[in-house]
Amino acid sequence: MKSQKITLREPHPRRSYEDACGAAHALDLVGERWALLVMRELLLGPKRFSDLRADLPGISANVLTQRLEGLADSGILVRRKLPPPASVQVYELTPWGYESEPIFQALGRWAARSPEHDPSLPLSAVSLLISFRTMLDPQRARGLRARIGFRIGDESYLARVVDGRIDVARDELEDADLVFAASAPAIAAAVYGGRPLDALEAEGALTVKGNRSLAKRFVKLFPLPPKIAQST
Amino acid sequence: MKSQKITLREPHPRRSYEDACGAAHALDLVGERWALLVMRELLLGPKRFSDLRADLPGISANVLTQRLEGLADSGILVRRKLPPPASVQVYELTPWGYESEPIFQALGRWAARSPEHDPSLPLSAVSLLISFRTMLDPQRARGLRARIGFRIGDESYLARVVDGRIDVARDELEDADLVFAASAPAIAAAVYGGRPLDALEAEGALTVKGNRSLAKRFVKLFPLPPKIAQST
DNA sequence: CGGCATCCGGGAAGATACTG
DNA sequence: CAGTATCTTCCCGGATGCCG
Numbered sequence: 001m002k003s004q005k006i007t008l009r010e011p012h013p014r015r016s017y018e019d020a021c022g023a024a025h026a027l028d029l030v031g032e033r034w035a036l037l038v039m040r041e042l043l044l045g046p047k048r049f050s051d052l053r054a055d056l057p058g059i060s061a062n063v064l065t066q067r068l069e070g071l072a073d074s075g076i077l078v079r080r081k082l083p084p085p086a087s088v089q090v091y092e093l094t095p096w097g098y099e100s101e102p103i104f105q106a107l108g109r110w111a112a113r114s115p116e117h118d119p120s121l122p123l124s125a126v127s128l129l130i131s132f133r134t135m136l137d138p139q140r141a142r143g144l145r146a147r148i149g150f151r152i153g154d155e156s157y158l159a160r161v162v163d164g165r166i167d168v169a170r171d172e173l174e175d176a177d178l179v180f181a182a183s184a185p186a187i188a189a190a191v192y193g194g195r196p197l198d199a200l201e202a203e204g205a206l207t208v209k210g211n212r213s214l215a216k217r218f219v220k221l222f223p224l225p226p227k228i229a230q231s232t
Numbered sequence: 233m234k235s236q237k238i239t240l241r242e243p244h245p246r247r248s249y250e251d252a253c254g255a256a257h258a259l260d261l262v263g264e265r266w267a268l269l270v271m272r273e274l275l276l277g278p279k280r281f282s283d284l285r286a287d288l289p290g291i292s293a294n295v296l297t298q299r300l301e302g303l304a305d306s307g308i309l310v311r312r313k314l315p316p317p318a319s320v321q322v323y324e325l326t327p328w329g330y331e332s333e334p335i336f337q338a339l340g341r342w343a344a345r346s347p348e349h350d351p352s353l354p355l356s357a358v359s360l361l362i363s364f365r366t367m368l369d370p371q372r373a374r375g376l377r378a379r380i381g382f383r384i385g386d387e388s389y390l391a392r393v394v395d396g397r398i399d400v401a402r403d404e405l406e407d408a409d410l411v412f413a414a415s416a417p418a419i420a421a422a423v424y425g426g427r428p429l430d431a432l433e434a435e436g437a438l439t440v441k442g443n444r445s446l447a448k449r450f451v452k453l454f455p456l457p458p459k460i461a462q463s464t
Numbered sequence: 465c466g467g468c469a470t471c472c473g474g475g476a477a478g479a480t481a482c483t484g
Numbered sequence: 485c486a487g488t489a490t491c492t493t494c495c496c497g498g499a500t501g502c503c504g
Contacts, residue, residue, distance in 0.1 A: 015475095015496095017269065018290065020420060021359035022340030022366075024269060025349045033263070033477070037249065037256060049486050058250065060478050061487060075347070075460065089486070096460045099342060106338040108254030110331060115307065117257045127253035134254070188252060228307065228328040247477095247494090265496070281467060292497050297468060321467075 014070070026103070029074050034059050036107075038067050039093065039100055042077060044126050044157070045170050046092035055124045076100070105134040113228050119192045120185070125152040128184045129159070129168045131192075135222040138164035144221075146214055149173035151181040161221075178214050182206035190219045246302070258335070261306050266291050270299050271329060272336055274309060276358050276389070277402050278324035287356045308332070337366040345460050351424045352417070357384040360416040361391070361400045363424075367454040370396035376453075378446055381408035384416050393453075410446050414438035422451045 017024040030036050034056065041047060041055050052064060068091055071077045076097040082088050093100075108131060111117055129150070141164050150157040151173065158171035173179055180187055186205040189195040197215060200206040208215045249256040262268050266288065273279060273287050284296060300323055303309045308329040314320050325332075340363060343349055361382070373396050382389045383405065390403035405411055412419055418437040421427040429447060432438040440447045 018353055019269070019359070020351050020353035020355040020417070021269075021272070022343045022349065022363065023272060023336045024359070025346060026339035026343035027268060029343060029346060029348075031263075031265070036259060037251070037253075040253070040255060053486095058478090060480090062479095062489085063477060065487065066476090075462070094460075096345060099345070102338040103335070103342055104255045106334040107258035110335055111254045111258035111261060113328060113331070114257060114261060116261075117254065119252050121250055121252035123252040127251070127256070131254065185252070228326075282465085290497090292499095293466095293468075294470090294498090295496065298496095 029076065030071070030100075032067065032070070034063055035067050035071060036103070038064070038071065039076065039097060040104055040130065041124060041126050042091060042093045043098065043101060043104070043130055044168065046080065046090035048088060048090050052091070055126070057122060071097075101130070101133075104130060108134050109225065113225050115227055119188060119224075123184045123188050125150075125155060125157065125184045128152075128188055129157050131188075132159060132166055132222060133168055135224070136161075136164075136166045137221060137223050140221050140223070141166070144217070146178065146211075146218070147176045148214070148218055149176035149179035150187065151179060152184050152187070161218075176210065178208065178210035178212075178218070180206065180208060180215070191222050192224060261308065262303070262332075264299065264302070266295055267299050267303060268335070268339075270296070270303065271308065271325065271332055272362065273356060273358050274323060274325045275330065275333060275336070275362055276400065278312065278322035280320060280322050284323070287358070289354060303329075333362070333365075336362060340366050341457065345457050347459055347462055349459075351420060351456075355416045355420050357382075357387060357389065357416045360384075360420055361389050363420075364391060364398055364454060365400055367456070368393075368396075368398045369453060369455050372453050372455075373398070376449070378410065378443075378450070379408045380446070380450055381405035381411035382419065383411060383413040384419070393450075408442065410440065410442035410444075410450070412438060412440060412447070423454050424456060 014028070016028045019025070030039065037056055038052060041052055047055070049064065049068075053059060053061065056064070068077070068079070072079060075094055077091050077093050080090055080092050082090055141161055143163060144161050145163065146161045148159045148161065150159070155170060156173050158169055158173060158176060160167045182200070182205060186200055190197055190200055190206065197206065197208060197219065201208065246260070248260045251257070262271065269288055269291075270284060273284055279287070281296065281300075285291060285293065288296070300309070300311070304311060307326055309323050309325050312322055312324050314322055373393055375395060376393050377395065378393045380391045380393065382391070387402060388405050390401055390405060390408060392399045414432070414437060418432055422429055422432055422438065429438065429440060429451065433440065
């Protein structure tokens with residue numbers, strides 16, 4: 001009888017703050033490094049393992065594996081196999097997982113005031129689209145009704161603006177009034193960096209198809225909050 | 233000439249997600265373990281090092297030191313010396329730091345739906361009072377106007393309810409309509425655990441001074457969101 | 465006593481290579 | 485493509501000790 005090494009997957013009692021405060025429990029669930037960013041990337045629909053890796057530059061495969069396991073154990077996302085002929089593994093937020101969006105909005109709104117925030121860093125398509133939901137100024141969008149498409153990489157997203165509110169989804173762009181085709185950072189440069197559309201088009205970073213004056217209005221709808229006063 | 237070992241405090245280029253997304257930058261600032269909980273404890277006013285240690289069971293002194301340094305470097309809090317005769321070091325959020333409260337509300341509201349959330353764990357006074365701001369149901373508080381005091385340990389807090397809204401501060405309790413004296417978890421048991429006030433008073437965990445029917449109404453003002461449906 | 469530096473052990477994160 | 489295996493590095497947590 002050989003001495004057998006049993007690797008019983010003792011499911012490591014996750015480290016907890018042992019605090020009844022709801023925020024503390026949230027951190028028990030999603031406070032580990034990369035966890036919230038994995039969730040963010042799924043906010044507009046399911047993705048595959050390698051999509052997540054590509055959209056989260058810097059995450060390593062084993063950390064991504066661990067986070068997906070942990071988030072699935074907590075009921076925040078599920079592993080699902082798409083029906084044939086796709087038959088591919090994807091990760092998808094549960095309904096409760098989708099309810100986490102206000103967390104990202106609160107974090108994003110607050111951190112946008114940081115003097116160290118650098119909007120010129122890389123940015124994923126999902127981050128950009130979610131930021132539209134967060135930053136839309138209802139005043140400036142008043143009376144506007146438009147369907148605006150985004151072609152980023154080989155995904156397409158549709159934003160519907162209806163009197164002061166905006167909705168965003170991965171979707172086809174058939175009847176959009178306007179389509180931007182560009183990388184996410186290029187669109188961010190127009191919306192948040194104040195770069196003129198003409199300049200971005202001239203350097204080939206972005207193209208606008210459709211209602212051009214609507215495009216010029218759209219990029220003004222998302223004012224950033226003022227940076228904090230620096231004492232240094 | 234002796235060879236001198238210079239330990240120039242190279243201020244460790246903090247690990248960053250290198251991501252333009254506002255939420256990602258927020259995590260660069262406050263994503264380290266304990267950082268948000270330190271901020272939470274300061275949301276109702278400045279505290280000393282040892283108060284923070286006491287209110288954050290489990291944090292170690294060196295981690296607290298590191299977090300306070302990091303948060304101060306980021307402009308989220310400041311070290312301040314109270315004027316004589318107190319002459320004591322305290323840590324206080326900056327105006328921008330105080331603006332982080334919506335983050336705690338979003339986290340708390342979301343995590344309260346987790347099946348693993350256990351409201352009977354230890355709870356700090358600040359957590360409890362902030363949770364009132366988060367969870368008040370404006371419907372149930374409609375038409376109510378009251379000043380409700382809390383004596384927790386040797387601190388006192390005052391909540392002012394004015395038609396559907398609540399404000400909370402560390403304050404004296406002179407003209408409160410009602411004062412609860414208890415530990416934070418005992419008050420939480422009444423408000424969130426549904427324990428009857430009479431039972432808690434009977435076991436000596438809590439006392440009510442003043443308008444008793446107001447007390448019974450107050451503890452009903454903060455309904456918890458429904459837990460998520462469990463597939464297990 | 466309050467605040468902070470230092471050392472140490474364990475564990476989580478990061479990088480790289482490898483496998484079905 | 486979707487992960488595992490392995491190794492290294494760094495962070496967290498605990499203990500001790502210094503110094504005002």
